Amino acid sequence: MIMIMLGAVLLGVAAACLVVLVPMGMAGWRLSRNVLFFSGAIFITMAVCVHLTPSFSSVSDYVTSVSSVAIIDRRSPCLDLVSRISWEVTPNASLINFNVTQNLSSSFDYYEKHWDWPKTQKVKACRIRKLSKHDASRRLNASWVVIAGDSQARLFTLSLLNLILGSDPQRMDSIRTALFKRHSNYSISVNEIGMKLDFVWAPYVSNLTHLMIDFKAKKSYPCVLVMGAGLWHMLHVNNASDYESVLRTLKGSVVSLFPFSTELAFKSPHLFWLGLPVLINGMLNTHDKRQQMSDAVWHDYDRSLTGSRLLRQTGGPLDLLDIPSLTWNCGAHCTYDGMHYDIAIYEAAVQLMLNFIIISRQRH
Ligand SMILES: *[C@@H]1O[C@H](CO)[C@@H](O)[C@H](O)[C@H]1NC(C)=O
Ligand SMILES: *[C@@H]1O[C@H](CO)[C@@H](O)[C@H](O)[C@H]1NC(C)=O
Ligand SMILES: *[C@@H]1O[C@H](CO)[C@@H](O)[C@H](O)[C@H]1NC(C)=O
Ligand SMILES: *[C@@H]1O[C@H](CO)[C@@H](O)[C@H](O)[C@H]1NC(C)=O
Ligand SMILES: *[C@@H]1O[C@H](CO)[C@@H](O)[C@H](O)[C@H]1NC(C)=O
Ligand SMILES: *[C@@H]1O[C@H](CO)[C@@H](O)[C@H](O)[C@H]1NC(C)=O
Ligand SMILES: *[C@@H]1O[C@H](CO)[C@@H](O)[C@H](O)[C@H]1NC(C)=O
Numbered sequence: 001m002i003m004i005m006l007g008a009v010l011l012g013v014a015a016a017c018l019v020v021l022v023p024m025g026m027a028g029w030r031l032s033r034n035v036l037f038f039s040g041a042i043f044i045t046m047a048v049c050v051h052l053t054p055s056f057s058s059v060s061d062y063v064t065s066v067s068s069v070a071i072i073d074r075r076s077p078c079l080d081l082v083s084r085i086s087w088e089v090t091p092n093a094s095l096i097n098f099n100v101t102q103n104l105s106s107s108f109d110y111y112e113k114h115w116d117w118p119k120t121q122k123v124k125a126c127r128i129r130k131l132s133k134h135d136a137s138r139r140l141n142a143s144w145v146v147i148a149g150d151s152q153a154r155l156f157t158l159s160l161l162n163l164i165l166g167s168d169p170q171r172m173d174s175i176r177t178a179l180f181k182r183h184s185n186y187s188i189s190v191n192e193i194g195m196k197l198d199f200v201w202a203p204y205v206s207n208l209t210h211l212m213i214d215f216k217a218k219k220s221y222p223c224v225l226v227m228g229a230g231l232w233h234m235l236h237v238n239n240a241s242d243y244e245s246v247l248r249t250l251k252g253s254v255v256s257l258f259p260f261s262t263e264l265a266f267k268s269p270h271l272f273w274l275g276l277p278v279l280i281n282g283m284l285n286t287h288d289k290r291q292q293m294s295d296a297v298w299h300d301y302d303r304s305l306t307g308s309r310l311l312r313q314t315g316g317p318l319d320l321l322d323i324p325s326l327t328w329n330c331g332a333h334c335t336y337d338g339m340h341y342d343i344a345i346y347e348a349a350v351q352l353m354l355n356f357i358i359i360s361r362q363r364h
Helices: 002-026 033-050 060-068 078-082 104-110 121-123 133-140 151-165 170-180 207-220 231-236 239-258 287-292 295-308 321-330 342-363
Strands: 086-091 111-116 145-147 186-192 193-202 225-230 270-274 319-320
Touching: 078 121, 078 287, 086 321, 104 111, 111 342, 133 151, 133 225, 133 342, 145 151, 151 186, 151 193, 151 225, 151 270, 151 342, 170 186, 193 207, 207 239, 225 231, 225 342, 231 239, 231 287, 231 295, 239 295, 270 342, 319 342, 321 342
Parallel strands: 145 193, 145 225, 225 270, 270 319
Antiparallel strands: 086 111, 186 193
């Protein structure tokens, strides 16, 4: 076993050299030794990350695929289909005596939310599907997952853990209590599948940038990283051009941390951005929120995200978990305070993430 691991690390180093040297040649050797060293270190971490994941048949498979995709980003067209889900929001038949006209918040409980992908041949051919607890556990076996951000990220964390541990309601209760401690981090090792998950409370983008710097200093990197922040900035700073500039800084730190993540479509860490939820202004629960978080400001912030080029669709390193479109399509009955949505939204986002991971790891 040790020999195999050692072999994996050596092959990882070999792979690292391949992917480091090829772009270096192209860049006219402008990369500093520091970058070179970093890339090596990252690749060893990745090799281990990847090696322990059962969806890989062998290390040699890994090496050949790494060298063949080192330069060109060959993204599967299936990835474009992942986010296209539709919602069905219907009255809960067991609540026939419910008075819907009373208020919008209470109607939240009245509606059942179901979602799915359209049943087209393409979706079927891409094998896009809702993953079971077992499938999800298999995919995340032996990975380190970090989710960092504001309350949306916390709800996302809850949904992910619920998928994996939901069959144990007592355990989920205690997880929920610990996870929802105000403004705190949360960490759990799911020993059954050797998964370590960290939730990092990071309400501002600058907190996320600090996290990247931490990773770099400690030279340890998660296999899956999900980030998202913006609502606090909107409420307390309320300056979309400042938001764009902090996002650019974040992008810079992500790119320097994972220098090949834009080229290397798979076998690299999976990086995601949780977009801003649609805000229903009339339902926001404080005067300040209603004042600062108008539709116009929301759109400015959304444009700032595009402008920062943080997302892969604009040439950046992160895949969008499209919370804006999920929340928009689910609609006003899916939120109780105009900002935090039904857990169904975050369950869907978790499934989108898992499908992104599976598809980006497949050979095309
Ligand atoms: C529902 O609630 C509204 C407002 O509270 C009230 O005017 C209406 O009579 C109620 N409808 C029924 C069927 O109870
Ligand atoms: C609206 O419904 C929520 C949830 O049932 C309840 O807590 C709240 O008091 C209601 N608001 C009004 C104005 O009736
Ligand atoms: C419908 O309402 C009942 C009674 O409140 C609840 O137990 C059930 O979970 C609801 N169904 C859905 C799908 O939300
Ligand atoms: C996780 O991986 C370990 C060893 O690699 C294996 O024994 C275990 O069955 C796997 N668990 C799941 C849920 O796939
Ligand atoms: C949460 O974790 C981050 C990153 O490790 C750290 O910088 C921060 O201080 C922690 N916050 C708390 C409240 O412990
Ligand atoms: C996040 O950043 C803000 C502003 O830079 C800072 O005031 C706050 O202490 C940071 N919070 C955490 C949890 O690191
Ligand atoms: C908004 O942020 C930008 C960039 O940080 C800054 O130049 C500008 O002065 C800020 N605007 C206001 C109104 O504070």
